[in-house]
Structures are given as structure tokens and as C-alpha cells.
Amino acid sequence: MKSVKLLDGVYWVGVKDWSRRIFDSLIPLPEGTSYNAYLVVGNEKSALIDTVNPGFERELEEKVSEIVPLKEIDYVVMNHAEPDHAGAIPYIMERNKKALLITTEKGKELAKAYYNVPDERIIVVKDGDEVDLGGKTLRFIEAPWLHWPETMFTYLVEDKVLFPCDFFGAHTAHGLYDDEVPSIIEYAQRYFGEIMMPFAGMAKRAMEKLKGLEIKMIAPSHGPIYRNPERILKAYESWVNGETREKVLVAYVSMWGSNREMAKELADLLVAKGIDVKVYDLVSADIGELAKDLVDSRAIVLAAPTVLGSAHPLAVYAAYLVKALRPPAKYAVLIGSHGWHGRSIDAILEILKGANFEVLGTVDAHARPKEEDYKALHSLADLLAKKVRGE
Numbered sequence: 451m452k453s454v455k456l457l458d459g460v461y462w463v464g465v466k467d468w469s470r471r472i473f474d475s476l477i478p479l480p481e482g483t484s485y486n487a488y489l490v491v492g493n494e495k496s497a498l499i500d501t502v503n504p505g506f507e508r509e510l511e512e513k514v515s516e517i518v519p520l521k522e523i524d525y526v527v528m529n530h531a532e533p534d535h536a537g538a539i540p541y542i543m544e545r546n547k548k549a550l551l552i553t554t555e556k557g558k559e560l561a562k563a564y565y566n567v568p569d570e571r572i573i574v575v576k577d578g579d580e581v582d583l584g585g586k587t588l589r590f591i592e593a594p595w596l597h598w599p600e601t602m603f604t605y606l607v608e609d610k611v612l613f614p615c616d617f618f619g620a621h622t623a624h625g626l627y628d629d630e631v632p633s634i635i636e637y638a639q640r641y642f643g644e645i646m647m648p649f650a651g652m653a654k655r656a657m658e659k660l661k662g663l664e665i666k667m668i669a670p671s672h673g674p675i676y677r678n679p680e681r682i683l684k685a686y687e688s689w690v691n692g693e694t695r696e697k698v699l700v701a702y703v704s705m706w707g708s709n710r711e712m713a714k715e716l717a718d719l720l721v722a723k724g725i726d727v728k729v730y731d732l733v734s735a736d737i738g739e740l741a742k743d744l745v746d747s748r749a750i751v752l753a754a755p756t757v758l759g760s761a762h763p764l765a766v767y768a769a770y771l772v773k774a775l776r777p778p779a780k781y782a783v784l785i786g787s788h789g790w791h792g793r794s795i796d797a798i799l800e801i802l803k804g805a806n807f808e809v810l811g812t813v814d815a816h817a818r819p820k821e822e823d824y825k826a827l828h829s830l831a832d833l834l835a836k837k838v839r840g841e
């Protein structure tokens with residue numbers, strides 16, 4: 451794939467990584483991802499905004515060189531220091547002896563630590579600082595913790611293009627523009643759940659900052675470019691504010707069927723009451739899908755057997771992840787079972803300590819679910835449905 455002209459003097463010079471299947475050694479990538487880098491060429495100077503994942507340096511160079519020889523670029527803007535965007539910085543700085551790296555104060559520390567960029571080649575920018583490329587002005591907007599401490603956005607003033615790096619991103623290699631990807635908002639929601647949800651407070655602040663800006667195009671560092679930014683801005687407005695729906699996420703693990711039966715019983719009861727329910731077997735669940743559903747679920751149900759004196763390891767992992775991702779869910783229900791001494795629910799409660807949701811109730815079956823367990827599940831379904839509907 452060649453470079454793509456987005457606007458006069460603004461080019462996509464990124465890379466599509468169709469075959470990547472896992473990110474952060476954790477998150478599945480069903481459609482791969484893209485590492486979007488952008489080249490902005492003014493009348494006098496040029497700037498490369500972010501770079502690409504290690505291993506794709508040559509591809510980046512080829513695309514940039516279609517427009518400007520790599521060694522003549524004046525600035526490399528590092529919106530974020532993570533290697534999927536900044537990994538090609540050493541390659542560029544070595545081949546181009548004059549380029550200066552533009553980043554935040556914290557970004558400077560990380561550029562030195564990760565990429566050995568010397569002090570004299572770094573320009574530190576603060577909120578609102580601008581760099582004039584000649585008819586193209588780059589304005590920098592500090593946006594810390596989206597999703598590392600050093601992050602910033604770059605705004606191209608004349609063309610009203612926002613380069614927000616990971617913010618508004620989506621892990622898919624599919625499509626150049628948002629309108630070419632029918633499921634783009636779902637991909638963006640999945641990405642938000644995995645990457646931005648733990649920082650929803652900072653994300654909210656960033657959205658406030660963006661309110662004063664006219665934005666015609668959003669060019670993130672993963673996934674398609676929004677030439678119709680309204681839809682993603684509206685979706686983010688809802689996600690950063692933790693707006694949930696009448697929706698319950700049910701995740702279970704079961705070795706011999708007890709927890710599966712109880713989780714499904716509760717799910718069926720909720721569905722019959724008109725609640726939107728998503729059910730995941732943790733053995734095969736795509737963690738990215740789970741994260742996506744955590745973004746707008748109002749309640750979470752976790753079901754797990756007792757194993758070796760604690761909860762099943764997959765449930766421990768899921769509970770840890772749920773707590774770390776800090777979803778906006780208000781309520782939880784815990785289901786468990788045991789052969790001789792129930793511990794799974796206590797273990798999950800211990801992990802979830804400090805999480806923001808109220809545990810509405812628990813059901814712990816001895817070996818197999820019995821009549822009293824199903825009775826308890828029916829009562830919990832009534833309560834959960836009422837709470838989720840806000841009654």
C-alpha cells in the first residue's frame with residue numbers, strides 16, 4: 451500500500467498489520483491493526499506525526515519518501531511513547547541527523563529511556579504551544595494518561611485535523627476511512643474498553659478540552675480515519691461519562707456444568723424480563739469482546755467453581771481484569787459452587803474489593819445446583835432486573 455493524500459499537504463504514511471493477532475500479549479486482534487503515521491508538509495517545513503511498530507520502519511520510510519526524503523523531515527511529533535507508535539523513532543533519527551523530536555515533558559523522559567534520543571534533539575511542548583511549518587500550524591494539546599502519562603494530541607489548525615494518537619483508536623486493519631468500515635463504532639468501543647476505560651476520568655477531561663475545537667477530521671493512530679467525526683465524538687461522549695444501558699454481562703467458568711447451568715438460568719430469566727444480556731464462557735471468551743461489553747453494561751454476573759481452595763483461575767483472571775478496567779457497571783452478582791468447602795465467591799469478593807459496584811447477592815451451590823439455588827437465582831434475577839431498569 452502506498453501513502454495516501456488526505457488533504458493538501460497531509461498524508462497517511464502508516465502501515466496495515468493484517469496478520470497481527472494479539473496486542474500487549476493480552477488482547478486478541480481479529481482483524482489485525484494499523485499503525486497510523488501522518489506526514490504534514492508546510493511551505494517551509496515538514497513534520498511526521500507518530501511512527502510505526504518496530505519491524506515496519508522500511509515501509510514507513512518508503513511511504514514518507516514518496517513525498518519528502520526521510521532525511522529532510524524537520525520534526526517528528528511523538529504524541530505517545532509506546533513502541534507501536536514511537537518504535538521507529540531510532541530508525542528515523544539515525545537516518546535523519548537534523549530532525550527534532552517534539553513531545554511533552556514526560557514524553558522527553560520516555561523518549562530518552564525507550565529510544566535513547568539525546569536532549570539536544572528534543573523540543574518539549576506544553577498545552578497550546580504551536581509549531582509553524584509555513585501555512586500549516588501544529589498545535590499541541592496535553593492529554594495525559596490516554597493512555598500513558600506523557601500523551602498529547604496534535605491539532606492541525608488550518609485544516610482542523612486532530613491527531614489524537616490512541617484516543618478514538620480502533621484495532622482493525624480494515625478501511626482507510628470510517629465510512630468504509632460498517633462496524634467501526636463497535637471496534638472503537640472494544641478499543642475504548644481495553645485501553646481508555648481505566649482512564650475514563652482523564653478521557654472526560656480531554657473531551658472537555660476538545661469542545662472548544664472545530665474538528666473536521668480525526669486521524670488516530672490505530673484504525674480508520676474519521677472524515678465524519680460526529681459519530682465517534684458522540685460515542686466517546688457517552689463512554690467517557692460512563693453511560694450504561696439496561697444490559698448485563700454474564701461471564702462464567704465451569705468444569706462440570708453447575709456454574710454454566712446457573713449462569714444460563716440467570717441469563718435466561720433476565721432476557722425474559724427484557725434485559726439485554728451478553729454471556730461469555732471464560733474458557734473461550736475473547737477478552738476484547740468482554741471489554742467492549744463492559745463499556746456499557748450496567749451489571750456484571752460472574753460464576754465460578756471453587757478450585758484448590760480458591761476460585762477457578764480463569765475467574766480470578768477475569769475478576770482481576772474487570773477491576774483493572776474500571777467499568778462503569780453499578781451492580782454485580784456472584785455465583786459459585788463447591789464440593790466440600792466453598793471459597794470461590796470469597797476469593798472473587800477479595801479481588802473485587804474497592805471496585806465501584808454494589809454486590810446485590812450471591813448464590814453458592816453445593817456440588818450441583820438444587821431447588822433452593824434456583825429459587826435464589828429467581829429472586830436475584832428480579833432484583834437485578836429492577837436495579838438495572840432503575841426501578
Ligand SMILES: Cc1cc2nc3c(=O)[nH]c(=O)nc-3n(C[C@H](O)[C@H](O)[C@H](O)COP(=O)(O)O)c2cc1C
Nearest residue numbers: 704705706707708709755758759787788789790791
Ligand atoms: C480440580 C478441582 C479442584 C477442586 N477443588 C475444590 C476445592 O478446593 N474445594 C471445594 O469445595 N471443591 C473443589 N472442587 C469441587 C468443585 O468446586 C465442585 O465440583 C463444583 O460444583 C464444580 O462446579 P462446576 O460444575 O461449575 O465445574 C474441585 C473440583 C475440581 C475438578
